[in-house]
Amino acid sequence: MLFDxxxxxxxxxxxxxxxxxxxxxxxxxxxxxxxSMDIYxxxxxxxxxxxxxxxNIENINMNLIMKAQQINNLQEFQQNQLNVNQEFTDKFTQQxxxxxxxxxxxxxHLTRIQNSxxxxxxxxxxxxxxxxxxxxLLNKTIVYDNNFIIQDDLNNKISDKVKEHQERLDVIGxxxxxxxxxYVTHSEITGFASEGSIIGLSASIAVLQTQCIAMxxxxxxxxxxxxxxxxxxxANSGLISTLQSQVVKLEGDSAMLTSDMATVKSEQTTIxxxxxQVASDLKKFKLAQGFADASLQGQITDLQVEKAxxxxxxxxxxxxxxxxxxxxxxxxxxxxxxxxxxxxADQITTYSISDVDSKLALKSDKVYVDNGxxxxxxxxxxxxxxxxxVDVMNDTQNTNITNLxxxxxxLNNGMTTAFSRLQVIDNLNTQQSNSIVSLxxxxxxxxxxxxxxxxxxxxxxxxxxxxxxxxxxxxxxIVALKTRCTDIETLNTTQDSIIEIHTGNFGQINDNxxxxxxxxxxxxxxxxxxxxxxxxxxxxxxGDMMPTVDFNNKWRMNEAVPKIAALETxxxxxxxxxxxxxxxxxxxxxxNLTFGGKITTLQTDNTKQNNDIFNINNNVITIGNSVTAINxxxxxxxxxxxxxxxxxxxxxxxxxxxxxxxxxxNCSGCNNCGKQSRTPLH
Numbered sequence: 001m002l003f004d005x006x007x008x009x010x011x012x013x014x015x016x017x018x019x020x021x022x023x024x025x026x027x028x029x030x031x032x033x034x035x036s037m038d039i040y041x042x043x044x045x046x047x048x049x050x051x052x053x054x055x056n057i058e059n060i061n062m063n064l065i066m067k068a069q070q071i072n073n074l075q076e077f078q079q080n081q082l083n084v085n086q087e088f089t090d091k092f093t094q095q096x097x098x099x100x101x102x103x104x105x106x107x108x109h110l111t112r113i114q115n116s117x118x119x120x121x122x123x124x125x126x127x128x129x130x131x132x133x134x135x136x137l138l139n140k141t142i143v144y145d146n147n148f149i150i151q152d153d154l155n156n157k158i159s160d161k162v163k164e165h166q167e168r169l170d171v172i173g174x175x176x177x178x179x180x181x182x183y184v185t186h187s188e189i190t191g192f193a194s195e196g197s198i199i200g201l202s203a204s205i206a207v208l209q210t211q212c213i214a215m216x217x218x219x220x221x222x223x224x225x226x227x228x229x230x231x232x233x234x235a236n237s238g239l240i241s242t243l244q245s246q247v248v249k250l251e252g253d254s255a256m257l258t259s260d261m262a263t264v265k266s267e268q269t270t271i272x273x274x275x276x277q278v279a280s281d282l283k284k285f286k287l288a289q290g291f292a293d294a295s296l297q298g299q300i301t302d303l304q305v306e307k308a309x310x311x312x313x314x315x316x317x318x319x320x321x322x323x324x325x326x327x328x329x330x331x332x333x334x335x336x337x338x339x340x341x342x343x344x345a346d347q348i349t350t351y352s353i354s355d356v357d358s359k360l361a362l363k364s365d366k367v368y369v370d371n372g373x374x375x376x377x378x379x380x381x382x383x384x385x386x387x388x389x390v391d392v393m394n395d396t397q398n399t400n401i402t403n404l405x406x407x408x409x410x411l412n413n414g415m416t417t418a419f420s421r422l423q424v425i426d427n428l429n430t431q432q433s434n435s436i437v438s439l440x441x442x443x444x445x446x447x448x449x450x451x452x453x454x455x456x457x458x459x460x461x462x463x464x465x466x467x468x469x470x471x472x473x474x475x476x477x478i479v480a481l482k483t484r485c486t487d488i489e490t491l492n493t494t495q496d497s498i499i500e501i502h503t504g505n506f507g508q509i510n511d512n513x514x515x516x517x518x519x520x521x522x523x524x525x526x527x528x529x530x531x532x533x534x535x536x537x538x539x540x541x542x543g544d545m546m547p548t549v550d551f552n553n554k555w556r557m558n559e560a561v562p563k564i565a566a567l568e569t570x571x572x573x574x575x576x577x578x579x580x581x582x583x584x585x586x587x588x589x590x591x592n593l594t595f596g597g598k599i600t601t602l603q604t605d606n607t608k609q610n611n612d613i614f615n616i617n618n619n620v621i622t623i624g625n626s627v628t629a630i631n632x633x634x635x636x637x638x639x640x641x642x643x644x645x646x647x648x649x650x651x652x653x654x655x656x657x658x659x660x661x662x663x664x665x666n667c668s669g670c671n672n673c674g675k676q677s678r679t680p681l682h
Contacts, residue, residue, distance in 0.1 A: 050110050057103045061096045068092045 068089050 047110065054103055057099050061099055064092045064096050
């Protein structure tokens with residue numbers, strides 16, 4: 001059954017109290033129901049006001065016509081003021097016609113609003129979700145003394161859990177709180193905040209936060225349930241805010257209705273890119289704990305060479321690595337480091353790239369790196385790619401590039417070797433006379449692609465830490481990404497990359513040697529006898545363990561890195577999607593990572609200056625202005641309190657009857673709206 005709206009409007013908020021919501025489903029549906037009801041009521045109110053406005057226009061038209069008729073009926077006025085009479089009559093008639101036209105247009109706008117997705121969605125929620133939500137709530141509600149009370153089965157469950165851990169109270173100490181004659185741990189309070197397991201929402205959150213420092217109370221099952229409940233609550237809090245923003249837009253004055261609805265739908269959700277969050281999406285090869293955290297933090301998996309006439313050639317870029325094992329006094333494997341280079345020529349094969357022809361197509365796939373280059377705790381910053389016959393300066397480049405190798409200030413025409421190749425740089429400032437450390441200039445006056453720029457970047461060591469569209473001091477949203485770099489952004493979007501890792505002969509590694517921090521589609525192995533085997537890992541997920549690996553073999557990993565679908569940029573002069581992004585990801589500056597995967601939605605909310613992320617992983621699907629799916633996981637109590645209190649403040653300001661009716665929050669005293677509150681969450 002549904003509540004009668006007319007009856008609810010006549011009731012007082014203090015007559016209704018709902019406590020101990022013992023189901024996260026009920027809370028989720030309540031929040032959806034509240035906003036659905038608000039939207040529906042606001043829509044109907046808008047329609048009623050529009051109809052009243054239409055009637056007023058019709059009355060005005062009738063009065064104008066009557067006035068004109070009265071003027072025409074005045075004999076004396078017709079004789080003495082015939083011309084004036086005609087002029088006024090024409091004006092009245094013209095005004096009436098204009099009002100009629102406006103009324104028709106107004107009706108069209110009303111029809112468009114009624115046929116809009118938002119209005120239909122609100123009606124659908126009213127017909128389905130709203131009815132189900134109230135029915136579930138009523139089925140689990142006991143009416144006692146004019147109050148709605150939820151059955152207190154959750155309190156019994158919490159009491160049982162506390163009783164099971166009585167023997168640990170001397171260790172838990174101040175982390176157990178007694179609330180309404182029930183013992184609740186701090187982690188339960190933190191986790192079950194959204195589920196309603198706190199006995200009384202009026203308990204002071206600030207007191208709980210200051211009293212308990214130790215967070216681990218050993219109730220794993222309760223924490224797991226609490227995390228899911230908090231995630232659901234925060235997700236719907238985000239949905240509430242989104243739906244409220246839609247209602248605010250619809251509650252504008254009548255002038256807003258005359259605007260084109262397409263303008264409203266053209267609003268786009270801003271995507272904020274944070275470097276620290278990007279790290280979680282990268283493929284990593286992480287060694288076991290016993291290996292001193294030595295890790296190959298990134299691999300260049302493919303290289304695209306592009307010419308100004310759009311002729312492109314793709315080639316594999318293979319980097320060799322060998323593992324230098326370290327043993328203890330008992331000759332047991334005890335860590336080690338990964339290295340690139342040829343210091344152990346009997347264990348590795350060296351590749352290089354050479355001889356670029358006139359069409360800039362690489363004729364071989366050989367790459368070399370500095371001998372003994374150490375990847376341990378460092379970043380891949382010294383990879384040098386040899387490319388011959390790239391010695392034609394761009395005609396628009398009129399200045400010397402200084403700070404080159406050994407202080408060289410000019411480029412010799414006879415130089416045929418360039419260490420590193422910057423394929424396309426859209427907006428490189430031609431007046432740049434210093435070493436290139438940051439290509440973040442937005443030079444809108446220079447749109448010429450520098451496709452054959454020969455730069456000796458030994459001093460830079462091919463380090464493109466700032467050519468990533470993420471300025472480490474940038475505090476605003478990135479709306480235009482003007483910089484393109486072949487080996488960072490425009491890699492082959494259909495890459496079939498190959499990553500080869502050659503290891504030393506130190507025996508077989510156990511199952512927990514390697515963690516998979518990405519998704520591997522398949523792994524092909526070639527043993528020393530040349531026999532190729534293939535492992536299909538289509539079902540390997542993030543964090544899964546790889547099978548037992550024999551590192552005496554050469555492992556070929558095909559398509560190990562998923563594609564980046566698009567990192568959307570609002571750059572009218574550069575419509576190229578970013579297929580590969582290299583970014584600096586942590587405070588230790590350990591890696592210049594390359595990931596060639598697909599990012600469909602990259603949105604983080606960095607709420608602390610130290611770039612901490614609270615595991616807030618947002619997957620938002622936007623259709624016009626409507627958010628249809630939000631999956632937010634919040635594991636921090638402070639974040640939850642912030643989200644929950646902000647929603648209450650917004651609802652208080654909007655004077656939403658149904659929200660406070662269902663959540664037993666009396667809005668007659670909040671500091672924000674000047675009314676008394678039952679809960680400190682205000």
